[in-house]
Amino acid sequence: MQPLSIKNADLRQIRLIATDLDGTLTKKGKFSPKLLQTLEKLAKHDITVLIVTGRSVAWVDGIRTYLPIEGAIAENGGIYFPSSHDEPEILISIDNLVSHRQALRETFQELQNFFPHLEESFDNTFRITDWTFELQGLTLSDLQKINQFCQSKNWSFTYSTIQCHIKPLQQNKANSLLQVLKKHFSILSPYEVMTVGDSLNDEPLFNPELFPISVGVANISHYLSQLKHSPRYITNKPECDGFSELANLILSQKNL
Structure with missing residues (x-):
């Protein structure tokens, strides 16, 4: 080495x-x-x-x-x-935290229509600006489709080694x-x-x-x-x- x-x-x-x-x-x-x-x-x-x-x-x-x-x-x-x-x-600029969280929730629920096995992350309840769900069970193709869906709803999407994140565009x-x-x-x-x-x-x-x-x-x-x-x-x-x-x-x- x-x-x-x-x-x-x-x-x-x-x-x-x-x-x-x-x-x-x-x-x-x-x-x-x-x-x-x-x-x-x-x-x-x-x-x-x-x-x-x-x-x-x-x-x-x-x-x-x-x-x-x-x-x-x-x-x-x-x-x-x-x-x-x-x-x-x-x-980031958030006009109303309650409505912001509700909009994130609705996007996640729509994703569950296509990916029923998606599970909200254990710490999602304690978040303010983004919405997280578990990465487990998702293929690279799935992740690419989720990214495209989030963009169509004016959200950005990323993932790490442990979680997936729906978040504001910038x-x-x-x-x-x-x-x-x-x-x-x-x-x-x-x-x-x-x-x-x-x-x-x-x-x-x-x-x-x-x-x-x-x-x-x-x-x-x-x-x-x-x-x-x-x-x-x-x-x-x-x-x-x-x-x-x-x-x-x-x-x-x-x-x-």
Whole structure:
């Protein structure tokens, strides 16, 4: 296995890592001691970490309290939690939350007419901006048909390794991250930000016109054929081990 090859000049500039959570920071679906050690080392060297996840607001509100991170974006770009004590910020325009949720529900129920086995995700009740259902049992062809249906109803659709998401058209990880960077980290240039992910819903973070330094952990290989934008670099190791591999490479340049 060859060492991960990233230009040293790119590594030395990095001041903020915007990373996916599930499949990127987890290992077999769980947090590990290695993750906590890695995040603590990054914080010690003044490398800011933002989580950009499809997880619900309730879930993200919990983890921001316990992990050594600067903030977290939930629901694939719907809401930002600046820190463990600050109030969350809704990143998309929603006129009425009740009618918004009802419209999402109606779209999901229509989908069930074509795919009767679809099951609402366990955390969907706690969501605000998107609607989620289980990925299990869906083929790539099914997912493409669901995407076309959602677009016909003026929604966007994406999926990760664990869930499918129906959401507003402009709601994605890239748009939300750009908003957060502009408001909270305006002094950073695009070359001081590294984006990291592992799945299809991370594709917006791999757009080189927006984020020139992007990385996929090794398990992104399952989705490369489906991505319009691929990560600039790919780690040798999957999941949390790949993220730690990347972090150590960044830190090795900071210590020169």
